[in-house]
Amino acid sequence: MSVRFGGLLAVDGVHLEAEAGRVTGLIGPNGAGKTTLFNVITGLQAPTEGRIFIGDEDVTNLKPHKRARLRMARTFQRLExxxxxxxxxxxxxxxxxxxxxxxxxxxxxxxxxxxxxxxxxxxxxxxxxxxxxxxxxxxxxxxxxxxxxPQLLLLDEPGSGLDHNESDVLGDLLLDLAGEGMAVLLVEHDVELVMRVCEDIFVLDFGRLIAQGPPADIQANEAVQAAYLGAENEELVEHEPEEALA
Amino acid sequence: MNDVMQYAIVGLATGCIYALTASGLVVTYTTSGIFNFAHGAIGMVMAFTYWELTVDRGLPEWLGLIIVLGVLAPALGFLLERLLMRRLHGATVSTQLVVTLGVLLALIGLASIRWSPTEPRVLPQFFEGHQVGILGVNVTYHQLVMVGVAILVAAFLRLLFYRTRLGIAMRAVVDDPELASLNGADPDRVSAASWAIGAQLAALAGILLAPLVTLDIILLTLLVINGYAAAMVGRLRSLPLTFAGGLALGLAEAYTIKFLPTDMVSKVRPALPIIFLYVVLLILPQARLRAGRLVTTRRVPKVASGRESLLGSGALILVALVAAQFLSGSWLTVASAGMVWALIMLSLVLLVGYAGQVSLAQMTFVGLGAFAMGKFFGGGSLLGIVAAALIAGTVGAIAALPALRLTGLYLGLSTLAFAQAMTVMFFKDERVFGYGGRLAVNRPSILGMSFESDKSFFVLVCVVFALAAMGVLALRRGRFGRKIVAMKDSPAACATLGLNLTFTKLSVFALSSALAGVAGCFYGALRGQVGSNDFEMLNSLVVLLLVTISGINTVTGALAGGLTFGMFPKVQGWLPEAIGRNFSYLGAGLGALGVARNPNGWTSDLSPIGDAIRKVLHLDRGDHDDPTSIDLLESSDETQSGEEVRELARTSS
Structure with a gap:
């Protein structure tokens, strides 16, 4: 899918899948388009191009509450x-x-x-x-x-504001949920958490997908490192603090 | 052919004024995020001031224009922003609405004191008597001035927004206030400037429009409804579209008048602006649900538990029985009227306080209730009350239907239009309230008991209020209550949980209107007869404002607000005549300005008393077992922590 805000291409031809029974990670620097993607998937924002499927059903033209009734639920980065x-x-x-x-x-x-x-x-x-x-x-x-x-759970930075222990507990919970067959799509800045629970990770930068694969590949990926080092210092290495601005 | 041209000129000229008014609205809305319901009232006050300076005191026109447009109007806009609007950033739509409506009513009240409405005034046209033939049509100089001014203003705004530092800062603030301030724009300064400009545009429109209609306080204030419609065409953002909308509306109005049969014109004409507004609202695309709004929530008062509300209701009835022994004459009327108003306000607690929806038409539903009670089943029976609830509830749902897909502000506007339309087209119709426009409504006899006497009627109204309050509180504590509160707190989250927002809003609208309809039965029965003036839109505003002042989130607030309003006739008698006559607008308007300080109303400041009572009666024990406890005497500590969550939510993005 693609999303355009006026002159800005916020999401640029991104193809994303979250499979049942595993936690899929969606990471990227601030402004990469992660939350926009969530909004498109849940129907709060219409895509400029592209289609969204839940299972086999094309939900692109469904209202948010109709999509939710197909067993999709989400959390919000800015609390709701x-x-x-x-x-x-x-x-x-x-x-x-x-x-x-x-x-x-x-x-x-x-x-x-x-x-x-x-x-x-x-x-x-x-x-x-x-x-x-x-x-x-x-x-x-x-x-x-x-x-x-839900059968599909979208989590937008559930770990921010949690301490180290709480974050561990959250990780266990996510693994349990996936173990029960749920598809979990996780946007998270806590890299340690992402690497621990995700089987598959998508990396966004400036609205484009720059990498996809299992955690080990992503950590070694030079494009990913460049994107992160360009935007935030050593984000991949350290716990990232709450950033000040959107 | 000539006729067609003639109407085109008239339409374009008035269209220009609508465009002027609307562009003022858009300028303030886009830069400060607040829709200024008082826009028309500002124009009205400035037109009167201009009349006083030039006609009454004999200043030359140019000097009058300089004083009004150059000094007074911008000063008023600036002061409003400084003193009130600045506090409203991040407030809910209903709080913003109530405060600007407060300004509207206060200005009407003040203007009525200064310029007695009984005295006729005429503001001459510019270059009175001069006209010129264009394409075989006579065009007055005044009409040329109107068109010229609109063109100049359009050019000025264009230059301002694209060529000046201030204008560019204004646009930046619209896009992203945080980012703009990081880049050196001062949102406060920008907002103050936009309010000053907005007030100037309102004044300009008022001065140009006043000579064409009579210099009438209410008429001039409400004429901006057409401006609202034009602003909606521009979706409150685009100035070119707003101008186009204004012109289109002016033309549509002129031609409707031309092609309508003459006997229809007088009837339909007053309703035209409303019809246009309705049509525009219908055409508007659905508002997107937005996540991540920055609403600074204040702690909402606690809700009374079943036991607590039972005790509260019992206490109220007890007090009523005792009070009925001591009250008599006019004080008994004050008390009864107060309880009737409280019942009306209770319907707003449900709709606005709990569900976060806005209605500026509540008196319309009260009127429908009184109508049903007076017309059907003998004019004062239990069945009449049932009919009142059904009719008001149904009409409430139908009225809300078109606008439910829109967000708070648009809903408010459409209810405003609805209230005005109902007054013009329904209540004022002779067939509705009968010959002379008065409909008799009897006091009900229920199960063979007559409540004809003032004392028994007072007790009856208190019992009805107590029962209704318990019902509303039970509703709030239950499944439906949780749902509507959730919808108020975050529509986006509700939708992503699978809630059908439209249906939920519709049900709460119907319920609230039905309750207002029931209240209408008692409103009519108290007075013995009702007329169309009782249910005018401005009265709905007064009621909404008064309940918000005392506390729209709580039953206590409705009770206090109702009793306060009941006292108004008494207070009016104590005041000097000119002030007393306009006291309801003035009191409600000025009081509503305080809502900018505390959206929970003054009764929330009494919460320590409620807590103390609870402690004495040991009612606080069960609180934790019953998560949904409500109270007649609510506690509301406005902790910082509520804002803290939002603050953190914002910084973590």
Whole structure:
């Protein structure tokens, strides 16, 4: 797909696939077009060119909520939590919305309890989300996405704002989810996390795909290193801090 | 043929004014992100000021123009930006809307005090009496001035935006305020300048338009609705399209009048701007759902639990029973009216406070309720109340339907247009409220009980409010409530979870309108009869503003807002006549300016009292077991942390 904003080609002929049962990484310097791709996939942004498929179904002309009903869920890089609700309510409302359109009759309360447990939010379940530190709020978004029992999960920097231990736990969770057959597409700056959990990695730079392959290949790839070193210092080597600007 | 040309000239000339007005709106909206509902009111005030200077005090026209356009208008725009609009960056659309509507009403109120509406005034045309023949058509000099000014303004704006430092900074701020400020543009300065220019354009349009219509406060203020429509054509961004839209609307208006049968013209003419606005809104493409908006959320007040709302309602009824023994005469009327207003405002808590949708037409639904109650099932029965709910609910859903796919601001505009259209085409129709425009509405008798006496009616209204409040709170605590709050907090996230936003909005609209319709039954029954003036669009604004001032997120806010409004007639009596007569606009308008400071309203400042009561009654125990607890006396600590999350969310991008 391609996306053009006025004169800027934000995404330039990128072909991307996320397979069931594995975590696929999508990395690249800031402004490479990762979030734009997510928006195109979920229907918040129309592509200038190209098509999007979920399974065999062409969803390019479907509205966001219709796509979500094909079992796709996402999180947001700029948080889109339901700030006036608690963590529990955030997840519960997702489960309820999902019950509204899906045929599976599960108890939203049970789903909520299970998800809270799984993403490790039990202790803060009844705190309002707008008072939470950003890392925790990201976990709420992850939990909310999981509450709709997706088969394709798009995560936009779920690890930023998490400390080293929390990031490890998140990695385990992602591997578990993939192990259960879910397709996980992960945008993440925490390179260590990406290298650990992803089987396949796509690298974007200035809207173009510059590399694709398993972690070892990507780490050795000169184009990738050049792209990163040109944009950010030693990003591939070190944990990247929160950048100041979009 | 000559006729066709004549109408073309008239249409183009008025079209130029619409373009002027609309370009002012676009300039302020694009650079400050705030849609200025007070735009027309600014033009109105400036036209009156110009009248006072030139006609009343006899200054020469050129001096009057310099004073108004060169000094007063930009100063007003500048002050508005400094004192109010600057605080609204990152506020929700409904907060922005309420504050600019506050300016609108305050200006109407102030103008009515200064220039008594009963006194006729005429502002002469420029070069009165002079005209010239072009292509066999008589064109007045004033019309030429209108066209000339519009062309000059268009050229000026073009130069400003493309040739000056300020203009380029303005465009940069539109594209990306953060990036622009990094590159040395000062968004605050740019925003102040744009408000000054916007006010100048409003003044210019007002001065040019006033001689063609009467110098009437409300008329001039509302004429900008046509400007709104033109601005929509330009999608609030493109100035060339805005100008084209203005011209097209002017022409369309002129030709509609020409080709319509004469008996229809008087009826349809006042509704034309609204019809145009509606049509433009319908043509507009669907707004994209945006993720990553920077909304600084304030902590929303806590919601009362079932037990708490039951206790609160019980307490309210108890107080009502006691108060009914002590109140009499006009104070009893004040209290009853207050409770009726509170019931109306409760419908706005559901719609605006919880679901984040905007309605500037709530009194229209109140009117439909009163109409149903008065017309059907004997004019005061339980079935009448049911009919009121059904009719108002259905019309509410239908009215909202076209605009639901649009975002908050557009929804607000379309409800505004709807309210105006209903007044002109429905309520003012003699067949609706009967001969003389007054419809009798009786007090209901329910299950054989009559509520004819003032005391029993007061208690009845309190009971109805208590029940409705419990219902609204239960709704909020339940599945539907979570859904609408989620939709308010992040429509984009809701959509990606599979929620059909249109349907959800539609249901909350229907519910809220139905509740307003029920309130309308009691509104009518309290007064005994209703007329079209009761349900005018400006009254809807007053109600919305007053509930926002006291707290639109809470039942407590509705109660406080209602009682405050109930007090207005009393307060009016205490004030000097000129101020008293305009007190509802003035009070609501000036009060709404405070919403810029605290969007949760003043009742949220009372939350410590609520907490204390909760503690005394040991109601805080169960809080953690019941995640969805609500309260009649909500607590709302506006912590910094809410903003912290957004702040971090932004910096981590």
């Amino acid at each position: 939590v339901f700030g006036s609700l608690t963590a529990r309510e955030n997840i519960m409302v997702a489960a309820e919305i999902c019950n509204g359109w899906s045929r599976d009759r599960v108890d939203p309360k049970q789903v909520t309890t299970a998800v809270l447990e799984r993403v490790g939010l039990r202790a803060v379940a009844d705190d309002p989300v707008d008072a939470m530190p950003t890392g925790t709020a990201r976990l709420v978004e992850l939990g909310r996405a999981l509450a709709t029992r």
